[in-house]
Amino acid sequence: MHAAILTNFATPKGGAEKVAIESARGLAERGVAVTLIHGVDGPADPMLDHPRIGRVGLSLTDVWERPAWRGAVEGIWSREAARRLDAALAALPDKPDLLHLHQWTRSLSPAVFSVLARQGAPVAVTLHDYFLACPNGVYYRFDKAEPCALRPFSPGCLTAPCDPQSGLHKAVRLVRGFAQYAAILGGFGPRPLHLVHVSDGSRARLEPMLAGGPFCHHRVDNPVRLERAVPADPASGNAIAFVGRFTREKGADLVAQAAHRAGLPSLFIGDGPLADEVRAVPGTEVVGWRPPEEVEALLRRRARTVVAPSRWLETGPLTIYEALAAGIPVIASDRAGAAEKIRDGETGFVTAPDLAALTETFARLKDDALVRRLGQAAHARYWSAPMTLAAHAAALCDLYAGMRYAGMTGTAEAPSFQRSAVM
Template sequence: MHVVILAEFAAASGGAEKVAVESARALAEAGAKVTYLQAISGQVDPLLDHPRLDRLDLGLPDVWSLPAWRGAASGIWNGEAAARLSAALDGLPRAPDCLHLHQWTRALSPAVLPVLLGRGVPVVLTLHDYALACPNGVDYRFDRAEPCALTPLSGACLAAPCDPKSRLHKLVRVGRAASLRLALRQAELDVVHVCDGSRARMEGRLGALRVRHHRIDNPVRVEQGVPAEPAAGDAVVYVGRLTPEKGADLVAEAARSAGLPALFIGAGPLEARLRAEGAEVLGWRSPDAVAAILRDRARAVCAPSRWLETGPLTVYEALAQGIPAVASRRSGAAEKVVDGETGFVVEPEAAALAAAFRALKDDALTARLGRTAFDRYWQAPLTLAAHARSLLALYGRLEREYIMRQCGITRAAADPVPAHPRGATLGKKHF
């Protein structure tokens, strides 16, 4: 099988890129032929160096690097992206059996969807956020600091000053959302959800779009080894963009209240404020460096998202190492945390987080949570190999259904693809 993976970056600057790169490597290791199409020139992850994996660079600019008017137009509909993608697909020595899109908002735009859907092979889109439905992409009211309850593209949605930047940015994003609906029209799209919460929310927010939903967990590139010793750690660790919607400020406030140090790995608009308040901010680090810091310093990892984050990978990586996790009840990561057994699931509020942090000051409890987290995770690990098996099962089924349609055979409604390596859907199963 030849799989083409299309993403905007070829190195991890966030969870979506990390998943795109790791899934490409996983598929190549599983025996598939993989072509990785990188939209924006830049760094390339060494994981993409594999005999069965080719990489092509479309050489597109990031819309945020363009003059405002041009960036806005390209974000809504980038004809150049469509042309370059079409040429790249035409030039492949072997036609793809499946096309898998991971990102499209920074350079590709909805203009690439007709190109993909017109290739006569299955097209899969992994939903790392809510951009398929919501103009600002995260289904979150930045003006109210709460998840959005409005119907996407309704009159109330169009009027809401919900954008994190400005009303002008909101207008551009609405234009992009409208062009997305136009690009899909009557096409049927297969989407992959990385958590149960994403699927439940999106199934009711896509309007007339014809979408089939599938559920596959993100991969976690952690080898099984000796469990960490979180009771020896000195800090609650936050990894990711330092933004209000991701709750970085909540970690700092709660840690001060609980009397525990907070350690931040990442960068973002809250960085200066956190430093001024005395927090330890390390900036971005490589995946290997993050893993080492967690093992050395983390008493727990915290993902306190105010928005309905689909699946912070850091929580899964912490559990895999035997480090407790404190997860927001709104986050997809909460589905993998057993409250009181492998960490804590709390509301994204400083008081609730502080209570969890105070409990973690108990060495015996922290050690028990970490050991249970390790044992539960490795009973059904989210390895790259398991991820590849789930993807290949999905691709194979979609390919067979496409051939049946071409032959005039009516298919029955599809069931969700098994997301677990043993063949059972994960559903509400916790580690």
């Protein structure tokens, strides 16, 4: 089998690229030939150094680095991205048996859907966010600081001032969304476009939004790239830990404030627009972005818990799964896909993303015996059905086999596939 995996970058700029790169490695280790096609050139992640992985850069530019008007035009529809992808696929010595798209908004644009549809091979898209349905990508009202309740592209959606930047940005994203739908409906027609959901929650929300399109829905867990090790001792840690981009929709401000109110220090790994705000809260330490192995070591040494108090309907934050694998209790928002991997009160806590609820939950973690018990249960439960790279690759191979079978038999869609660890 030969799989072509498409994404914006060959190094992790976010969860989508991280999963795309790790998927490529897992498939290669399973014996699948992989070509990773990335829009923007640059250094490649060492995970891609494998004899069964080929890499093709399209020499495109990140639209965020373009002048605003040009970034808007190319973000809506990049003819150059379509032309270069078409040429790259035609130049491959072995035609891919299937194509798997992970992210397209930063360099590839919706134009790539037309190119992929013309290839004739089955196409999968992993939905790391809501961009296939929602103009701003996170199904969140930034004007109200709450999840959206509008149907995407309904009259209410078209007029809602929900964009995190401006009304002009919203208009551009709406046009991009319409162009995206036109490319999918015009290109795929009766053939299915296979959508891969990374959590039950995101699937339950997205599937109704996309009703009526040529979509076949599947469910596969993201991989967690951690080897099994002795569980951490979170009771010896002293900090409430947050890992990722410091934004309001991710709840970074809530972590700093609630930890301070609960009388516990907080540790922030990452950066973002709220960096100065969280630094100003007493007891907060910000260490910036760190390599994955350094993040793991920091969490094992310092964290009593890892927190993801998302205000938005987050699909499946990897940091929560990594903490469970290490034996660190987790606290997740009841709006996040990660919450379905937590046994409330047994391996961590599921709570509303508000200051009072988080403060109360953090205060409970002053109890060393409770923290140690939660961590041990988290480790044992995670490793009873681990979300390993090998398990992820096996799930993808099963999915790909079903997609190819549907393509060969001419059926309308492949059997809906679901593989997720029960935790």
